[in-house]
Amino acid sequence: MQEERMKQELGGGAVFPIGEENRAFAPYFTGECYLNRLTTQGVSIGNVTFAPGTINAYHIHHKGGQILLVTGGRGWYQEEGKPARELHPGDVVNIPPEVKHWHGAARDSWFQHLAVEIPAEGASNEWLEFLAPEEYDKLP
Numbered sequence: 001m002q003e004e005r006m007k008q009e010l011g012g013g014a015v016f017p018i019g020e021e022n023r024a025f026a027p028y029f030t031g032e033c034y035l036n037r038l039t040t041q042g043v044s045i046g047n048v049t050f051a052p053g054t055i056n057a058y059h060i061h062h063k064g065g066q067i068l069l070v071t072g073g074r075g076w077y078q079e080e081g082k083p084a085r086e087l088h089p090g091d092v093v094n095i096p097p098e099v100k101h102w103h104g105a106a107r108d109s110w111f112q113h114l115a116v117e118i119p120a121e122g123a124s125n126e127w128l129e130f131l132a133p134e135e136y137d138k139l140p
Contacts, residue, residue, distance in 0.1 A: 010072030010110050016047040018112075028057045028127045030104070044117040050075065054111075055104025057130045061097055064123035067116040068093040068103060075111035076139060077103040078131070084139055087111070097123075102131050106139070 019036025022029065031054035036047040050073075058080065068077065070091040077093050078084040080100040087093070087103075095101060097120070105111035117123070 010049075010112050014072040014112055016071075016114075018049040019047060022048070025056075028059070030055050030130060038114070043119060046115045046117075047071075048113055048115050050105035050111040052105050052109055052111075053107045055131060055136065056102055058100050058102045058128040060100050060126045060128070061095060061117070062122075062124045062126060063097050064118040064120035065097040065099075066095040066118060068095070069114040069116065071112050071114060073111035074106040074109040075104055075113070076106060077101065086140075087113075100128065107136075 018034040022033040022035040032051035034049040
């Protein structure tokens with residue numbers, strides 16, 4: 001079963017089911033991605049699973065920001081104009097509002113994180129362009 005294989009590759013941190021294929025946001029991802037909304041009450045938390053080589057487009061969280069809690073695999077986070085940061089289980093990324101960034105899986109690894117949306121009045125997400133493929137290819 002594919003989910004069991006993914007969990008094995010993600011390691012012990014893959015404690016939540018991967019959820020359904022993330023079709024609603026598919027235009028903003030370069031490949032296969034799954035979303036399991038754990039809660040939408042008070043604070044929205046989603047378990048996001050990226051197939052190897054899948055990243056999301058640059059985007060901005062207006063007003064509220066986001067926190068990523070890495071639970072499995074190996075991935076990347078990058079703010080525009082800064083070096084990419086390699087991510088591993090246990091890493092925490094605090095993304096302030098209005099910061100243009102992308103995140104996703106390393107080329108050779110499944111990647112999973114909990115995405116915590118910081119509530120704020122009038123909060124929204126703005127999806128932008130993708131990282132240039134040649135820039136992603138430079139990452140180890």
